[in-house]
Amino acid sequence: MxxxxxxxxxxxxxxxxxxxxxxxxxxxxxxxxxxxxxxxxxxxxxxxxxxxxxxxxxxxxxxxxxxxxxVPDEGQAFDQAARGWIPRLVGDFVHISARGRAELIQLARSLPCGQSWQAVTNNRRREQYDTGPGAKVVRMLENRNLDWVTSAKLVHHVSGMAIAASTIGALGRGEKRLTPELVAAFDRILNTPSGCIAALAGIPESVDSRWPDANGVAELIWQARFVDGDHLRRLAERAVSLRDQSPV
Known part of the structure; x- marks a missing residue:
């Protein structure tokens, strides 16, 4: 085992x-x-x-x-109302040129971070996770102001795989195991070094050659985690503009 x-x-x-x-x-x-x-x-x-x-x-x-x-409270002091903008932002980001991606990441770095938000707590019974690798991945997603719904949407944007939000919850509760494909998808979302999620899960990752280019996605998500909803909305609007300018 x-x-x-x-x-x-x-x-x-x-x-x-x-x-x-x-x-x-x-x-x-x-x-x-x-x-x-x-x-x-x-x-x-x-x-x-x-x-x-x-x-x-x-x-x-x-x-x-x-x-x-x-994780200390200050590490999860997020604007929870802002998280819905993150999948929208990434959904356009993966269709933008390398130059446009670099611009968006730099913009995200320059945006002010909200410091008055209360730390996210998981008090609902369904969000009481176990101690396995799936639960740890879900907690790492939470370190980026991502919940089950936004995480499932991001998996789709970076891999094309369609999974339910409840699948993220099942991973957290230990009711579902990480697969090589999920390991690869989460590796694209989390700005961890190569092999980190595979080492955590104890299984290799498997990337489909048909998956979209996710270069820069994890860095964008990391830089956007503390940004408030209004600023993320503006960043997402810029992403739409850059996507419109990118060749099909």
């Missing part, structure tokens, strides 16, 4: 990335034995996990999720 502990993830991910564990140990100031011992703890120290994020090139909030730890 595939193991899904934090230490298991680190072993698979560092192997895929061909990372030198000795260099990683030096970067965070612990020995290899100390690294694996700390990662094997049932509840790793959050400070230790966040120290690992830089050398692994994984966002700290995502590595906390992978380690099975809670």
């Amino acid at each position: 595939e193991q899904h502990g934090f230490a298991d993830f680190l072993r698979r991910f560092t192997k895929h990335q061909q990372l030198d564990l000795q260099s990683l140990n030096g970067a965070i100031g612990v020995s290899q034995m100390g690294l694996l011992a700390a990662a094997t703890d049932e509840r790793p120290d959050p400070a230790f996990v966040q120290r690992l994020a830089g050398p692994l090139n994984i966002e700290p909030v995502d590595l906390l999720v992978i380690a099975g730890l809670p």
